[in-house]
Amino acid sequence: MLLVPCPNCGPRNSADLTLVGESEPRPDPAATTPVEWRSYLYEEDNPAGWTRETWYCRLGCGRFFVTERHRAENRFRNPPLGPSGEPPGRT
């Protein structure tokens, strides 16, 4: 069992949440070529190390949040705060 630190609910069993995937900035659909958009949709870094990812707290608070996880060791750490000190939101 993996405990996922939900910022609203606290640690929860990973079965309560859905891993949405790697968190990367969404390109502007209006100004993106189909190839760039598909690259955003499909390609992954998939590192065996720290990666920033989006989770959905499916059976808990129902919110999306961003955290960092080590994909080989399954440890979590908080991602750095935004430019004006705000917590990282849904990206």
Add this chain to the structure above:
Amino acid sequence: MAGDGSGASPAQPIRSRRVRTRYPARYSAASLLWRGKRPWPRIWDSGDLGSSYDAVVIGGGVHGLATAYYLASNWGITNVAVVDKGYLGGGGSGRNTAIVRSNYLTPDGVAFYDRSVQLYERLAVDLNLNVMFARRGHLTLAHSDGALRTMRWRAEVNKHQGVDSDVIGPAEIKRLVPALDTSDAPRYPILGALHHPPGGIIRHDAVVWGYARAAAALGVEMHQNTEVLDIDVAGGGGPEGKGPGGRVTGVRTNRGDISAPVVVNCTAGWASLVAAMAGVRLPISTHPLQAAVTEPVKMFLPAVVVSGSLHVYVSQTDRGELVFGAAVDPLATYDTGGSLAFAEELAGHVLQLMPGLERMRLLRQWSGLCDMTPDYSPIIGPTPVAGFHCDVGWGTYGFKAAPVAGEQLAACIAGGQVPELIEPFTLSRFAEGRLVGEKGAAAVGH
């Protein structure tokens, strides 16, 4: 792209398998008697790592070894090194549930896997090693009207392409596999099944060792404990000349550098990491898939039984153990530690199918890493880096495809064109937006 099918006809493979293969020893009853207790000679002795090869295959699993074998046997390219950071067949090749079938959903998938089953059928002769192919038949159970409709669809696609599949009802299922509960008592009663007689199981270690032995006899070198640290690329658009537009020039390993014009990535769960060394980003995320095996009992399960709705597939090995597999874990991770939740869920689902197993004990469980793509289909063939080929993205069903993948990739490398069978599965399909809709028949359906 390379394989547009126009212009000159593709290069033809040479046929020299029987002539050039020289094994250190033949496995036959006569040689057993003659040899007595004397030790068998080493299957191969690759010695030191060379500094230059015509091709380097990264990953000594069944896909890498099959590619090397067909490069040597079909195309005469024998100056090939297979490097693996661990030992041969230590990844998914030794962890899968060894099921072979071709009852897929899309015409592309059916044609591809049918060729693989054909190669598996004559593999023991080709490799001169008994790979213990047990053609027991394969039952995919349907527990709902929707599932039954998909089975009918698959059966018709299969029949159209000459693959033996049919939908059968509960009475016929009970006749084939008496241990199954075909009554309407379970929560998800069995309504019917897709029966696929050519499917079966095969000894996966024997396949790995057979390919390794046959490739070594043709001159291919196998280097275990040889980890690729970096891939040299020149002329690409990214940092250090890597990335799209570049050309691969060699690999750096923990045992020395190798120059090679062709580098093949056959590393399954680690494919993203190896591709990143060449500056190629893949649409792959790595998920573990867990499997388990029971204590051995007398033979009672004559077919491979699969239930997509219950996320389980089960077969009985020649030793009598029941081998169970499930869907991939939903969490993308490189951690292969198993979980109790898996064993509990698996046991519950198996008992739904076969209540008579309630006193069976699990012997062990394990997991292997699966390289999952968005469309549950492989990535095979050239990449934007010239000379750097991939045979990855097999996800949960790479084992059953290994012979055809190796054969076709070898043809792609040696012939310079993408063969028709793997055309639908090139990496470029993601940028071009033509994904292969195989999820319905590939997810859990092993």
